[in-house]
């Protein structure tokens with residue numbers, strides 16, 4: 128039997144009891160409390176400080192540990208060591224989250240799911256911060272805070288607000304493709320085990336010889352995609368708000384390890400030159416018929432966190448964490464997220480968040496020019512020079528290969544162009560949304576579910592905003608707007624919560 132641990136205070140001093148405050152002159156609760164009762168003061172003071180700032184988006188999440196195993200050789204495309212060698216395994220930390228709700232928000236609400244994945248490689252951490260839908264609502268990062276506020280709480284009523292939600296999207300219609308995906312049944316996944324994740328962004332994979340390819344990543348569930356209907360999701364949000372977390376935890380605990388297949392779509396720079404779609408536009412996919420999915424790896428979740436706060440709440444993911452062989456593209460959303468995510472972690476966890484056990488690289492870290500700051504709990508590089516260019520302790524530099532340009536031929540006008548241009552909505556923004564409606568049409572009931580899902584939400588908006596939203600769906604196909612309009616006027620249509 129395990130020996131019972133001896134209770135101590137946080138400084139290691141043993142106390143005879145953890146459940147009695149010190150009283151003056153009496154037993155039980157007769158006497159006054161004493162300021163000298165450090166244990167009581169520490170207990171209360173620490174309790175008031177238990178919470179850290181929650182993530183402003185993606186606050187509610189579930190997570191687990193696992194492994195990333197290479198199944199197909201793509202070494203001719205990238206030098207990334209974690210992708211080289213069939214059978215190679217790397218440790219992974221995955222966190223899947225809703226976007227809008229605060230911590231504790233219901234798991235089943237209609238929302239995009241975030242997919243934060245840290246792969247601990249021999250060359251440092253490779254983070255992939257993906258989404259459960261393949262496209263995004265905006266392509267200009269300056270709109271990101273506005274988008275998220277419109278999906279959250281109204282500043283006056285402090286409630287989710289369909290008028291505000293649709294007002295934003297009516298006036299930023301480049302997001303129509305993402306709206307279509309959100310209001311399909313995939314917007315309410317059955318569990319975390321039954322959803323796919325997509326990079327959305329275009330990345331580059333690179334070789335030391337200066338060659339590179341563009342990729343989009345797809346992580347497809349081996350459990351099969353399964354979704355809830357709008358009504359099931361609404362009911363479960365009340366009855367079992369933590370159902371996704373419980374499902375993942377219990378599956379792993381009983382050895383039923385969920386897995387996913389990781390694929391890349393791969394495009395050469397010359398293919399990108401004249402491609403039909405701008406590959407830096409996060410509101411567009413690359414059709415499978417143009418760029419088929421190439422299998423790369425298998426992801427398996429096989430270990431629950433021992434402590435949620437330490438390992439999942441304190442986990443910090445950033446698209447800027449890229450190993451040699453993976454590189455950013457000129458996608459403006461990716462470029463902006465590469466700043467914003469680290470910045471959020473600095474605010475939420477402090478400047479040394481990379482030292483926390485859940486975030487710490489398994490490869491050797493030697494970064495003596497970034498030191499000190501709150502909560503330094505490494506050796507802080509001892510007496511090593513804290514400035515660059517010292518002869519006293521030579522440092523070897525191997526570095527990432529950075530010699531890959533940002534040119535994309537026919538779409539060069541995007542680079543360096545003004546913010547307003549990227550936000551301009553053109554008919555091309557509706558073409559893939561039409562394709563998505565056609566995809567839904569091939570599966571029984573999916574178009575009807577889409578219409579119902581939108582109607583349930585749009586019904587809550589004021590008439591003027593409803594009209595404009597119907598106009599937006601008309602731009603996809605007039606029949607969609609007609610069907611939604613009829614459905615909205617159906618008596619007893621449930622109003623479904625979003626976020």
Ligand code: NDP
Nearest residue numbers: 261311313412413414415416559560562563566567570573
């Ligand atoms: P395909 O005709 O080759 O395939 C359509 C894809 O749509 C499927 O592969 C599947 O993605 C997804 N899908 C299928 N059924 C549903 C559903 N009921 N709800 C939501 N998504 C579904 O697609 P194309 O590549 O020619 O693109 C057509 C449209 O499909 C796009 O406009 C886009 O909206 C959507 N789509 C395309 C993706 C891509 O990267 N090409 C990815 C996802 C959706 P999956 O196989 O990933 O499960």
